[in-house]
Amino acid sequence: MKPRRPLGMSPRRTAIIGGLMVATGPLSLTLYSPALPTIVGDFGTTDAAGKLTLTVYFAAFAMAQLICGPLSDRFGRRAVGLAFFAIYVLGSLIAAVAPSLEVLFLGRFVQGFGVSAGVALSRAMVRDQFVGSEAIRILTLINLILTVTPAVAPTLGSVILLAGTWHYMFVVMAGFGLAILALLTWGARETLPPEARVPFSPSIVFSNYRLLLSSPDFLFPSLLLGLAFSGFHGFTALLPFIFIDDMGLTPFQFAMAMLGQTVSFILGNLAAGYLARRVLGTRLVSIALVAFAASGLGFATLPLFFPASVVAIMAPVGIWMFGIAFISPSATAAAMAGFGAIAGAAGALTGFFQVGGGFVGSLAAGTLFPDARTALVIQLPVIALLTIGVATLDRRRRP
Template sequence: MTSPAPAGMSARRTAIIGGLMVATGPLSLTLYTPALPTIVADFGSSDAAGKLTLTVYFAAFALAQLICGPLSDRYGRRRVGMAFFAVYVLGSLICALAPSLEVLFIGRFVQGFGVSAGVALSRAMVRDQFAGSEAIRILTLINLILTVTPAVAPTLGSVILLLGTWHIMFVVMAGFGLAILALLATNARETLPESARIPFRPGVIFGNYRKLLAAPDFLVPTLLLCLAFWGFHGFTALLPFIFIDGMGLTPFQFAMAMLVQTASFITGNLIVSGLAMRISGPRLMSTSLILFGISGLGFAVLPPLFPASVIAVMAPVGVWMLGIAFLSPSATAAAMSGFGSMAGAAGAMTGFFQVGGGFAGSLAAGLLFPDAWTALVVMLPLVAATTIALAVFDRWRRARQPH
């Protein structure tokens, strides 16, 4: 498929701006995690209350996308992006100045609301300008930029703690938000022409979301994204308990083990970036399903056989991350491809399912199983099997459609 003529920006500029916008989300999630014990101690609260700051952020992040997307379909990507990142900066400053845990909750909610623009708008900007293999290539470049943030942010947060208090972390986040605002103001161009904009009315918004959820061509790749990130955030929540509490690894050893996850994702994105112009999106998605199947089998077999082995856990983690690298850009492009007239809403809904799947995965890992080990060897194979079953059902559905 050939791409339409770009409305405003080159592929590289779109990827850089989109990648930095998306990277703000995990930056805000992972930068301050090393400071959670300090925050809890400063406010005289419990660990559970400290973790609620993550929950509040996740919830606002997921839900606000459903508002951001339709707003951008009406007022344009650039203007809405600047408004939402201004809200993000405000939330960061509220957190930095928070005198109590309750005010920190408010700041984290405002942060999550503002940063939701990153996922929804980056995808809409790509869909406005590109399609097919070119869109997959740009989304893969965005993923590459995104990969660096969660790998570096916890280390940066630990360094900030050595130099000052946890408040500085939120000042850093505000500075990053201001940099995004400056980038949007000076380097971004509007990708949605006036003639393609649609009204921002409840009837139109709910009608568009109803169309998306009723369209299998949108819903299936979006649910595949949801399940893939369910698994990712599920084992991300479990690994500290398995390695540090269960195997006795030090925090440094744990960080070294997690490099497998980051390296695998970066490698996968580099491979997909090279293949995107030569291999179709459906073939990339098929490859991801094979990888999820291998990973799910690995989770079911290797940890029980080698309970004291870090490699037995990290090998299937690495394969799962390869699967996400192959699935994410191709599934996103597939979900967005038929809905250019409502790209903001489509980008918002894919982001909602992706973030919501991650949130559900982290919750399920902690609530539905008696311990982290059981969750790892039971939940991940089940998620892998469900992902493959959904894809097989969709192929059967397509084969029965009249040509």
Template sequence: MTDKTVPGMSARRTAIVGGLMVATGPLSLTLYTPALPTLVVDLGTTDAGAKLTLTVYFAAFALAQLICGPLSDRFGRRSVGISFFVIYVLGSLLSAAAPNLELLFLGRFIQGFGVSAGVALSRAMVRDQFVGSEAIRILTLINLILTVTPAVAPTLGSVILLLGTWHLMFVVMAGFGLAIVALLATSARETLPETARVPFRPSVIVGNYRRLLVAPAFLFPSLLLGLTFSGFHGFTALLPFVLIEGIGLTPFQFAMAMLVQTASFISGNLVVGFLSTRISSERLVTCALALLGLSGLGFAILPHAFPGSVIAIMIPVGVWMLGLAFISPVATTAAMSGFGAIAGAAGALTGFFQVGGGFAGSLAASTLFPDAFSALTTQLPLVAALTIAVALLDRWRIRH
């Protein structure tokens, strides 16, 4: 269901362009996670200070989407994407040159601001052109492409540490950002026709966001996204300290352990891609809730039952990623399905919930617990329980 007033893009091209844009976010997160303990020593900071570089990034990432989405509804997806990824490149270069933690915070903030375009615009581009099970299929393809970066990034980060310092990692990020700018300039097409564009005025923007936030059909799926991603980014911030500092893995061994996370997410996306046209969205969400519940129990029990075991930690991580693969495209499609006229704002606000959940998860993991192990075994079971409760409340609302 492509709008004929603009050339549009094929499903495959939309998935490739959208997937690479979205992949920049986890690249900026996972590439340098093996270097977090090293960064603590180099910058003379604490574990909490190093983890806050993730939190600053998430905060900018979440808030900037609220600007990026309406800008794309007014000026189009392609030009706004190019502008924001140029900002991302500048933030990467500033981070690469940062001599202290304060400038690294600034660079990470600018990075997060620029990379916000990835989530907001990829979803808007899908909604501009596709609906229903076809949209779920495209978003699943985008998620599958998204997994390539986390699969490679920790290993690449470990190799970079052997060749240089953590500064070099941000140079690599800048190069990836330049590649996205070139891709948008040469291979992407504008998916939003001139006739469908919305004025960029504060009253219009606030009105659109208010319309979305008071709509239960938008709010509940967005809350599910926020909660599941808060769990994901919570353990992303914690695992380097649990596995490298706590258990004693080398950065390369850590990268190998993280392949469990990536393989689970890839497997989940493949299964969802197969099932999306065969079973209902409600059944996909039921599968996701069962997996998240099992993962929460695993985090609560296994690390205590088998102290010092990498497998006891990575099993619940892998099960969580399976659940995330099931719930993400379904919840995103459900949240945006009734708001095609303001797809940029809807994509931005779903992204805000998703990345805002990541911000809340990483902030809680960094500040509310005495150590990383306690955070991992307490926070994740609580998030799993809350996610299931929200999903059940949504089903009750629909049926009554």
């Protein structure tokens, strides 16, 4: 009889594998963001249609998590991860050979469906093994690993664009997906024991989601995640058009400007990781709210007073990213704390709120405003106010 593979992983291995799985999501955004204006030109379409390649990706990403999480509660984290990342590789290859915008939309949809496993499964793997401050610390480590991809991807995308066409960017994404498949095959261990698995049926899935959505302890932290990432993906969709089209930056200069965002996120993660062992998660959320307030004020004023300044835009971007580094692990751990028995469903639904927020943010940025700069100075301050409002309601309802 073949011996059973041991269950569970160390905190470090969990963080590394979870971080690399989650990193696939932003890789699929930031690697090709310098090429968005080029894609628009190649297909002879509009800026709004170009931004829809982000929106289609987010829609599939958000919805697929609602399937991925319950499947992992039934079949285990590792097996479901292998299946979904194989789908991601397929979507990347479809996008790589896309002869038209419609085929690119299809590739982005399939990509988004497959990559949904990264967020849902990484959080479930953490919740399977860790709780409390230890879970916050590991989620912070996952976020820290996550920062490497946005730091490198825009620069790599710019180099690819200089050396060839944007199609090769999706070949690189496919290669990253294959690397994740190899890591899951030979480096990961299952974290959900067979005796803890729950049947997969529509009635059980809907019952679990109804339980989560009816719990304020889950709902409020998840709303905070959704709003925070709505802001992030809102300006992610807008910045290439502001910097490259409006201000005349080259794709490489754009990538260099985006390093400020990454540095801020890294500093925020280091600070959050240090404080996670010393203060409560609610204090970390308070720090994030102060950052969002300052960032919202910056977005509302600095681009108007200094319209030709890159710093006037990147300063509030950096402050927002600093805030996300604090709120993401704290809100995630708070949302999932009481739902260990359905960690896959809870991880999927927190991911749905997070990515769904990105979907709404990118869709609003691309469709509700006459131009990218107007969207930036209106949408981001509004999201900051909504985030502070939700957090205030959450504090008032608690004893």
